[in-house]
Amino acid sequence: MWNARAARFLVYLVLVLAAFCAAQQPQKTSSPASSSQAAPSQTTQAPATPESPCPQPPGLLVDCGTASQVPVVPPQPVPIQETKPLIDPKEPSVLGELEIITINSKVYRNIRNLRVWLPANYFAPVNRNKHYPVLYMQDGQNLFDEATAQFREWKFDETVQFLTGSMRIHPMIVVGIDSTPRRANEYLPYPDPHNKELGKPETQDVHGKQYGDFVINEVMPLIEKKYRVLTGMHNTGLGGAMYGADAAVYAAVAHPGVFGKLLLESPSLIVGDEQLLKDVQKATQFPEKIYVGIGTAEEADEKASAQTVEEVTDLEKILRDKGMGPTRLKVVVEEGAHHDEIAWSKRLQNALLFLYGSDIHLLPTK
Numbered sequence: 001m002w003n004a005r006a007a008r009f010l011v012y013l014v015l016v017l018a019a020f021c022a023a024q025q026p027q028k029t030s031s032p033a034s035s036s037q038a039a040p041s042q043t044t045q046a047p048a049t050p051e052s053p054c055p056q057p058p059g060l061l062v063d064c065g066t067a068s069q070v071p072v073v074p075p076q077p078v079p080i081q082e083t084k085p086l087i088d089p090k091e092p093s094v095l096g097e098l099e100i101i102t103i104n105s106k107v108y109r110n111i112r113n114l115r116v117w118l119p120a121n122y123f124a125p126v127n128r129n130k131h132y133p134v135l136y137m138q139d140g141q142n143l144f145d146e147a148t149a150q151f152r153e154w155k156f157d158e159t160v161q162f163l164t165g166s167m168r169i170h171p172m173i174v175v176g177i178d179s180t181p182r183r184a185n186e187y188l189p190y191p192d193p194h195n196k197e198l199g200k201p202e203t204q205d206v207h208g209k210q211y212g213d214f215v216i217n218e219v220m221p222l223i224e225k226k227y228r229v230l231t232g233m234h235n236t237g238l239g240g241a242m243y244g245a246d247a248a249v250y251a252a253v254a255h256p257g258v259f260g261k262l263l264l265e266s267p268s269l270i271v272g273d274e275q276l277l278k279d280v281q282k283a284t285q286f287p288e289k290i291y292v293g294i295g296t297a298e299e300a301d302e303k304a305s306a307q308t309v310e311e312v313t314d315l316e317k318i319l320r321d322k323g324m325g326p327t328r329l330k331v332v333v334e335e336g337a338h339h340d341e342i343a344w345s346k347r348l349q350n351a352l353l354f355l356y357g358s359d360i361h362l363l364p365t366k
Contacts, residue, residue: 119171138244140176187243190272212251239263256285295337
């Protein structure tokens with residue numbers, strides 16, 4: 001009988017346990033839902049702060065207040081624009097040996113460069129006792145190198161090397177005397193009424209009458225001491241363009257017997273009420289050879305260009321009347337040529353041939 005009661009008790013116990021387990025099962029399945037529903041209220045009540053930032057999944061922007069997720073747009077790189085220089089850099093274009101030395105001028109109280117172009121094989125042992133004629137030119141920075149030229153270069157190095165290499169002129173030294181920011185003031189012997197930057201003619205501060213002293217007493221002694229140059233009028237030339245040509249004209253007539261060759265491009269002969277022409281008219285001694293070049297389109301309008309050519313023609317007439325024939329004076333009026341280094345470089349070969357071509361068999365070999 002006990003066994004029957006025990007069996008019934010065990011069955012009852014099993015049923016109770018099963019009922020208990022069945023009652024607990026729904027609570028276990030609903031607990032995740034309950035926790036997920038509670039999460040928004042907890043997030044809303046305690047939004048993320050800088051002290052406790054909410055997690056940011058990679059590539060998503062999570063708004064901790066709404067739990068919304070917005071794709072992050074990465075910042076776009078700002079394109080880097082190439083900055084172009086105001087003036088395009090120019091490559092050096094020197095052909096041959098060019099030395100640059102400085103000179104401290106007592107005449108003008110400033111420092112400038114002298115650019116000394118030397119002939120081929122100048123330093124060769126076989127030429128150690130050889131001396132050369134020399135040509136001094138204004139605006140030295142514009143003569144040899146495109147990189148240092150204000151606009152374009154004269155191509156003196158290429159031209160002289162070609163002429164000497166082809167045995168058309170004797171090897172020579174060319175000295176480029178750099179101009180300064182006071183170029184017009186240093187070159188002009190007389191005021192230029194057309195140069196408004198210098199002010200009124202009566203107040204223009206011009207010192208071109210001293211340029212010959214500067215070249216003769218400061219530049220030439222330095223060059224003759226440092227380099228093997230032939231001295232004397234026959235071996236010494238001077239030249240320039242525009243105001244540089246004016247300075248050369250005045251130096252030649254103010255210091256007769258010093259410069260045997262004169263290379264003038266686009267001279268401005270109207271300066272000082274044509275006083276330069278009057279100085280030439282008064283002079284009694286001139287260089288052995290003079291070359292003058294001018295274009296018919298040098299100025300902004302035809303009338304001004306025609307006047308420039310007319311002034312050169314007046315200079316030619318004065319020199320012809322002084323006895324300078326075709327072997328000593330050459331004037332070139334180039335149709336359509338402008339006032340620039342391009343035109344001067346194109347005429348340079350014929351200018352040097354005229355000034356130096358006949359000397360090739362006359363120079364000593366000392």
